Amino acid sequence: MGVVIPFDGQVESDGRPQPSLDPLVRLTSQDMTLINDLILEKAQSHVELIPQLAGHLINSGGKRIRPMLTVAAARMCGYSGLHHVKLAMSVEFMHTATLLHDDVVDESDMRRGKEAARIIWGNQASVLVGDYLLGQAFKMMVETGSLECLRILSEAACVIAEGEVLQLAVSQDTATTEDSYLKVVVSKTAALFSAAARVGAVISNRPRKEQEALEAYGRNLGIAFQLIDDALDYAGSRAAMGKSVGDDFRERKITLPVILAFRRGSEPERKFWKRTLEEGSQANDDLIYAQKLLERHGSIAETMNRARHYGQLSKDALAIFADNDWKAALLEAVDFCVSRTH
């Protein structure tokens, strides 16, 4: 054990500074100011309910990691125009639309520590405002004049929806394999991370090799990000997460921690998972028992290990780019994502 040196940032127990999103936030801050202004502007409408509902989610303190990826990717590629701002806004609106529709699909009560929009304004408005934001996202992409960016992001929109439908289909099925689970994750989460990073290279007119490298960076980062999310859903604290712990359990989602615990579990334990997740019969203490089973089989730790594996793939994908501050920030963002506790 190294000596813990207290300083401005957090430190890990071995004395190395905790990886942070700060360098990425700092480098992108000027661009992100433009993007945040554009987000507020494009969430406007003469129909008052739209900015009200959209603003509720937009102002709820998401990390905006996806648009930061677009900005950093473009800047790392030497881009000096302004279209990356429009692309980044489009990416964030696609994400916001997905969240609004997800909350309806999952019947969630909370989002980012606040009441979900659907609880305040209803499912109907959440579906329609999501559609509106998606339309605005495409309008903004058109303004960049890049058909290739439009192709990549419209393809991502399809893949994300496919992933969500697939998740519906495998949900409540404890026989879900790790492969099926990964397919869901690659589609519903990694597709937007990879598109967000890739369009940064495309708008910079960089060669296909660099586009694909950023695509791989984003894809693997997205997988890692989602695996950590799924682990934290059982292991995090409500205050840090900004959403309820155990949401996935209550919504009967089959995520990797459960898949591993189910496979490694005894027959009575499997019966427990079947009762709670397949049949949906959940008693008060079941979440605590579920957490105990995940602990017993090391499922959370193993899920985080898998996340670190994809994090490493993500970082390796950037090897072809010359070292600079942007690249360093993108690399540290990966470390942050796999070590985050919220």
Added chain:
Amino acid sequence: MGVVIPFDGQVESDGRPQPSLDPLVRLTSQDMTLINDLILEKAQSHVELIPQLAGHLINSGGKRIRPMLTVAAARMCGYSGLHHVKLAMSVEFMHTATLLHDDVVDESDMRRGKEAARIIWGNQASVLVGDYLLGQAFKMMVETGSLECLRILSEAACVIAEGEVLQLAVSQDTATTEDSYLKVVVSKTAALFSAAARVGAVISNRPRKEQEALEAYGRNLGIAFQLIDDALDYAGSRAAMGKSVGDDFRERKITLPVILAFRRGSEPERKFWKRTLEEGSQANDDLIYAQKLLERHGSIAETMNRARHYGQLSKDALAIFADNDWKAALLEAVDFCVSRTH
């Protein structure tokens, strides 16, 4: 009164043949075969639920009037390429996505004479498959390489969503004015009709004047179409409509027939509308009484008069085009839409 001459088509009581969609259907049939194949192909996915759910709606015998408008507009403009097929498919997918989301928003049980998809597969899948079809629509637009078509159709996507949200906001409010109602109609229905027609001129590289003429044609046709829809919702028969009569009443939508009857009604009648539509307290015979009130104040006939007015605007907009079979079919389609009984 003229003599009624029985012949192959329907005849009006004055002896003129009933306007028909047949000429438009006949002229576009070759293109529509390609479009229908493309629709089936692009509704596919390795996630089985997607083609199942999408196919349920796609194969339920909609008239496909919107993609026919795109085809006929392009052909009237002398287009000889194949991109109009892709645009027409995109238009139909945007429409299908809207229907899927609408059924969730309206909590409808029936659509085109069949159980609504949301009843069979649930709201969740309907939302997500709608998102998938919207993504596929944009992918297909990108394939045409026309940024202007992408601009027009993504703008339409925003306006449609805005119209739907506005409808939510004014629904259940008997104080809704005819102006507010028209705003909803222009957005939620006419926006896609106008975009569908306009992109036909855009893909044919026709001058702005012709694009705008087709835009006006589609917009006014869309308004007329929706007004007739709203009239038929109270006046049609279930068998002919393929959906339940009185849906709007049950969903407490304020449409033009009601706005007119409310304004022309006595105080007790207004209390009836407030109880049934604002407060949502509806008894068994209330729909029949509502229909009687609409009859008493001539609201259905007046709504159809308004529709004919917009139909005339729609036809006049095509004056700048040279006469040919395509134009004739587009003109007759307007007459069909304002005289239809289903």
